Amino acid sequence: QSALTQPASVSGSPGQSITISCTGTSSDVGAYNYVSWYQHHPGKAPKLMIYYVSNRPSGVSHRFSGSKSGNTASLTISGLQAEDEADYFCTSYTSSSAPSFGGGTKLTVL
């Protein structure tokens, strides 16, 4: 069982927007802004999409955005494209100094 809770799956049609949640506690997501999101196509290297809650690394599409409210962080993908179909997982710094991970969410583009 992962420390951070994510929905197992989400889906959307091309052009739509979807949001993936990442729920933690007051000892991780709620306490720090060190929340990151990753895109993972199976068999490939995971790719950092969002860091520090809402910051995009160079080269990541503006269609990806992040936010946080209380103990829950969220990743929103707007203008869904077929290439966005992948697994997405979150991480957070914790009060124990060990990073924790979400269980991952499978995004299906219908």
Place this chain on the structure above:
Amino acid sequence: QVQLQESGPRLVKPSETLSLTCTVSHGSISSYYWSWVRQPPGKGLEWIGYVYYSGSTNYNPSLKSRVTISLDTSKNQFSLKLSSVTAADTAVYYCATFWSLLNTFDIWGQGTMVTVSS
């Protein structure tokens, strides 16, 4: 951009030591934090630990007694050793850079599946 590639035995016997190497290309290992993360089948990811280019380390407390992460600057590689393995250590093992300032893993390898079985 830095690229990472894991290598090592895919099958390890119970009670033996799992050994993996991560080769760093297009960048120097003499900077950054270098980390290992794993994902057992059907489960979430788990941070194993990291080594700083100075050689200092930090490990997940749940694995600390069995883990060693070290650098080989001459080969631009870092390695993971996990002793006394059991079936519970069967997982995909990833190496990754750790951006300590922002507590994020910014570059990852593709991962390598290691099975613990006799």
